[in-house]
Amino acid sequence: MSLIAAKVPEIELENVEMRYQTDTAEVLALHQVSLDIAKGEFVSLLGPSGCGKTTLLRLMADLIEPTGGRVTVAGKSAKEARLAQKYGIVFQSPVLYDWRKVKDNITLPLELMGVKKARRDEKALELLELVGLKGFADKYPWQLSGGMQQRVAIARALSMEPEILLMDEPFSALDEFTRERLNEELLSVWSKVGNTVVFVTHSIPESIFLSDRVFVLSPHPGRLSAVVDIPLPRPRTAEMRNSPEFFDLIAGIRDSFEGV
Numbered sequence: 598m599s600l601i602a603a604k605v606p607e608i609e610l611e612n613v614e615m616r617y618q619t620d621t622a623e624v625l626a627l628h629q630v631s632l633d634i635a636k637g638e639f640v641s642l643l644g645p646s647g648c649g650k651t652t653l654l655r656l657m658a659d660l661i662e663p664t665g666g667r668v669t670v671a672g673k674s675a676k677e678a679r680l681a682q683k684y685g686i687v688f689q690s691p692v693l694y695d696w697r698k699v700k701d702n703i704t705l706p707l708e709l710m711g712v713k714k715a716r717r718d719e720k721a722l723e724l725l726e727l728v729g730l731k732g733f734a735d736k737y738p739w740q741l742s743g744g745m746q747q748r749v750a751i752a753r754a755l756s757m758e759p760e761i762l763l764m765d766e767p768f769s770a771l772d773e774f775t776r777e778r779l780n781e782e783l784l785s786v787w788s789k790v791g792n793t794v795v796f797v798t799h800s801i802p803e804s805i806f807l808s809d810r811v812f813v814l815s816p817h818p819g820r821l822s823a824v825v826d827i828p829l830p831r832p833r834t835a836e837m838r839n840s841p842e843f844f845d846l847i848a849g850i851r852d853s854f855e856g857v
């Protein structure tokens with residue numbers, strides 16, 4: 598790879614603005630957001646409800662188009678990146694098909710691409726092992742807990758080997774214990790896959806535990822108020838959540854909210 602190519606950010610937003618038009622009003626959801634995310638980086642978008650986190654994620658995924666500014670992915674437009682299937686997306690609720698076995702939920706995107714069944718089954722087993730669900734291939738989603746269902750959704754998002762994994766509050770509906778365990782498991786998956794992850798959350802500890810950098814957003818209008826480096830070493834461990842460094846980072850991010 599040339600030096601220039603190495604410097605191209607994976608995701609780049611320049612002065613992005615998003616206005617929604619409703620029947621009665623216009624909502625300025627994002628105002629002049631500029632940020633860069635490096636290839637292989639794990640970042641979080643953190644902020645209170647309504648600050649535009651989901652909007653930002655949807656813009657990166659080309660599910661919506663900005664009303665101003667530019668979104669560039671690996672040097673191309675977000676639309677080109679979407680067409681090149683660079684994205685895997687995980688939503689807050691796992692959106693699984695109850696009548697399909699776990700393995701067939703995971704490989705649905707491959708099926709839609711016309712990949713043969715033998716190869717799909719092989720890939721499903723690989724992914725199930727990756728997300729810690731070995732042995733659940735022939736179960737149905739309704740036979741699994743909420744946390745296990747979300748792992749199936751993660752496996753499905755990874756089935757097309759996306760360069761970028763976009764995650765919109767994937768663990769927010771889960772209890773605290775399950776959520777913390779899934780945070781650790783997600784990092785273990787990411788360390789093996791090595792893709793770029795953009796993770797939306799309104800939990801300060803979750804954003805710190807997972808990320809290389811945290812983008813802090815503020816509401817009315819949604820804008821980037823701080824970018825916080827997380828210098829905790831990797832691999833991250835459960836004990837780190839009780840370290841003085843972790844509490845200092847929480848306090849620092851809280852202060853960055855108070856400053857807006």
Ligand SMILES: Nc1ncnc2c1ncn2[C@@H]1O[C@H](COP(=O)(O)OP(=O)(O)OP(=O)(O)O)[C@@H](O)[C@H]1O
Nearest residue numbers: 617618619624626645646647648649650651652653
């Ligand atoms: N389709 C839409 N039409 C009109 N307004 C919208 C639309 N989608 C989002 N908004 C508004 O844009 C702002 C940002 O919404 P967004 O969902 O991106 O925030 P968020 O930070 O993800 O919130 P939450 O944490 O509650 O999911 C909010 O004021 C919201 O009401």
